[in-house]
Amino acid sequence: MNDPHDPYETTETHVERLLGRALNSFELPDSTVERLETALAHSSALHSSHHSSTLHRSTYRHTYLLADGTALSLWELVHNGGRDGAEHHELYADEAEATLAASRLPVTFDGEWGVERSGVLSNDPDDELENDLEVLTALLSRPVPRQPRMYVPDNSADHARRVLRRAENADRPGEETAHRLRVAFAHHITQAFGRQCPVEGRDAGFTLYEHAFLLLDGSEMSLWEVEHTATPDGRHMCEVYEDENTAREAMESRARVR
Incomplete structure (x- = not known):
């Protein structure tokens, strides 16, 4: 299953778009980026989300099937927790890192x-x-x-x-x-x-x-x-x-x- 927002998007284009919009893509291990270059197919799913009057935050799991038959997952955090209130994308190779980054966002309950x-x-x-x-x-x-x-x-x-x-x-x-x-x-x-x-x-x-x-x-x-x-x-x-x-x-x- 490809990205639900664009079912006709190729995996190569999906990877490029994901890395291009992430503010911290440079922090991903080189080995992870190299493995992504061999991705043959991908699936994206919403993992968790939080919405309040001030904060909108969602975490997505992107899973890739690689040429060697193994699978690789990336965790994307999408939020408006910056000072400008605009939508930001962050990318992590580990679920725990994405969860920790999400927990550090300012939360205002209403x-x-x-x-x-x-x-x-x-x-x-x-x-x-x-x-x-x-x-x-x-x-x-x-x-x-x-x-x-x-x-x-x-x-x-x-x-x-x-x-x-x-x-x-x-x-x-x-x-x-x-x-x-x-x-x-x-x-x-x-x-x-x-x-x-x-x-x-x-x-x-x-x-x-x-x-x-x-x-x-x-x-x-x-x-x-x-x-x-x-x-x-x-x-x-x-x-x-x-x-x-x-x-x-x-x-x-x-x-x-x-």
Whole structure:
């Protein structure tokens, strides 16, 4: 399947257009670009999206069939998070890098998610930190607006396995949960929260995802994934929990580290 926006576009033209519009295409490994030159066919699909009154952000997965029979995927982040408000394209060779880049975009929630700051402005960094923590705590305490789930059969059992495998927290779901998810045949991913917050003098990104799975017996089961950069070296870290409240408490705990 070719690009849904232009089903007659050749793979060669698609690659050229993708690389040409990406602001950071020069950061892609040379080996990746060289492999793309042998692409024979491609498929593009929307991976995730977020839309608010101020921010529009979507992530696409572009998969290519290469001449040697292997497949290569690129992750494209499309957003209007720049200062000019124009649409920007960024390209990543790894899903985790694209997710981290998306989490660093400024997010302003409206409606039920809206939080306003009030009071006297202060130049004291501690006061600014307290304000940010108050906003984060207020957001974390709000329930996720439930949206209809659109389950997609897409190797869901393997998706669940990969989510559990990248979890680094000691209290991550155990073997019983992993066993149940082996019969998942469809899943739906929702971003429940996203924000940057100062932690120990630097900005850290926090994102919460719900991975909802439909099992063969008709039951549903969710994993709650926290992705953040509140680590000593600022690296990206994933934590996975079995319920939303525990995941939100973990985020708040991370955000309050001084």
